[in-house]
Amino acid sequence: MTKALVRARAILRTGLDDRGLTRIETIRSDPPLTLRQTAPGEVHLVSTGAGPLGGDHLRLDVEVAEGTSLTVRSIASTLVLPGAGRSLMEIHVYVASGATLVFAPEPTVLAAGCDHRMTTAVTLAADASLFWREEIVFGRHGERPGRCHSRFDATAGGRPLLRQEFVVGDPEADGSPAVFGTARCVGSTLITTETPAEGPKSEPREAEVAEGVAVLPLAGPGTLVSALAADAVELRKRLSWGESRVSVQAGSPARATVGLRPPASRFP
């Protein structure tokens, strides 16, 4: 690998236009992180160039302004490759009051020999809405993955909502029936929900579980769909099922469903 180490920082910000509709206020690409607006309030990440490669340090900042809605997707999966040292992808997100963010890129695929670090920090205002999907594929077809350590932190209204780390390629955890079992992919979708109303009348939100997927109401105002699967297609199918269950459970409140509809799956 003779490629120079990449430092990139892309920025995405929304604002309200004169009619009170969402417009993309700032869309700053920094290759290989390239952003393209594909519809009103919708942006696709278009990777220009391979990677990240070992040694690359990529950062994406997303700020969803009060009362606006933003959807972020990607054109293709991200293939993490080995290189000179560790690659880093960090994402910093702020979703303001009354704003909605749907973040649903294609999976991150860990190629053999990679050494990748992902950190995501999501700060939600108390009544912000979020749909955040993250999928990690352990190696290309028939390939043993390199190493990856991801950390996701979300706070809502200043309180911790979800903090979770995944370590792939750690001999202590790989293949453990307690961690990933025989799965080759792990994925999760965090969906904010109404704060459970206080009082005896509020129905406790029930967890649901099916083959390789669980719908897990969090202690705070959110539900996590957590899935394991043998391949990316099965993983997406399981997550989509769980995501649909959250919409069902959320019932009528517009906030929980409208604008948070899972993005159309690329897979049947």
Add this chain to the structure above:
Amino acid sequence: MDGPATGAPAVNGATLGLPPTQTAASGMPLTHGLAGLLLLADSRLPAGGHAHSGGAEEACRTGAISGPEDLARFLRGRLATAGRVAAALAWSACEAAQAFSRPDKESREPGSPASSGQARVADPETAWRLLDAEADARIASPAQRLAGRTQGRLLIRTARRIWPSTALETLARAVPDGAHHPIALGVAAQAAGCTPDQAAMAAAYTSVTGAATAAVRLLGLDPVTVHRLLAELPYDSVIAEQHDWSALPAHAAPALDLLAEQHLRTEVRLFVS
């Protein structure tokens, strides 16, 4: 098979042979806190732990654990994830309880180990609720949160009678349904005279022993084989100083979440979790 290691006893003997007045750099006796650690880590501690399998019962039922090899992988993975998180929470809870118990606030000023913790920024009850919320955010499965709180509540009840302490009382008041088990363990450890490292060790150790014992009972595994697995686990690797509660380890174990939820929905079950 390995016989009794001939080298080890000599080394231990040398340590144990030191006069009891011998002190570590901290000025504490070398054995400081060890009695509390032994009592807290003992499976005979009457705090309800014997009825929890930490997902092992469901893993045995589904065939994910069928013998010593996959039990070893289960335990290693459990220690590296849930065990690491539990150790960090216990470390933090023990340190905060220490900080609260110091009569002199000055001793928490910079330079003292407690000063970098978050205990001093809030009154104790607020601090306990904050740490408990940090635990909540790291346990996605409601079944696991319930099991953790149940065990925490039982441990607090037991520990209050064995080692009465202000911190245990405050914790019980702050989180009346029961603080998460590692937090209860950390505070109980402080009451029992343990250091944060010892509290974390107790948490790391008990994060796997319940599962190991359950597998012995359910599968009829050779208990000596299973204890050897326990002896070989890298407990030290999951114990570290912690000074920012929001940054505490948060290693997730999706399979444990699935097992915990399936377990609640399984008709025939011997263990609470």
Add this chain to the structure above:
Amino acid sequence: MSANHDDHHDAPDGHGRALRLGIGGPVGSGKTALTAALCRSLGPSLRLGVVTNDIYTTEDADFLRRAGVIDPDRIMAVQTGCCPHTAIRDDIAANVDAVETLEERFGPLDLVIVESGGDNLTATFSRGLADRQIFVLDVSGGDKVPRKGGPGVTSADLLVVNKTDLAPMVGADLTVMSRDAAAVRDGKPVLFTSIREDRGAHSVAEWVAGVVDSWRHQHSHSHLS
């Protein structure tokens, strides 16, 4: 569900709380049937709660709920992790928690029955959990059981020999059982019943009512002085 109440924690002497009655005995001897019978007989006059310790799932609790002898919310099930005797003797934390939760939700109560999971003849209740205990045998286990003794048979406050209707069929001699039990029990009472025929287990219920009555007199708050 909070059970961290100071007044429960440090009051092992029992002031101001219900009598806790343990019911133990081997598998199939009729512990659950006796619990149901006591609820039937005592329910009208006493404020009750029941804690079951099932070996599998919540079968005993479900049986009691279906039997309709007590408000289903007043039954709590405790799981025992393969070791029913541990949960009533060595590590009683989960059972104490269940008892205190019942008292907190429905209290004041007069009597909380803790039914153990079926185990062997050596299983007895810790004094930290049960103030009094009944050990239930049945005749089909053989008429030698009382002679063999064991902590349950010898130390229980009341020994109940159930299924006397089966005695002729299994060749059990009730006289022998009565004599042997008396010999090892140092004068403590033994009652013979057939809960199938006497669905209220009236002799046992009468004994329990008497025990509750004297407990009340000894431990009422007015008696604290």
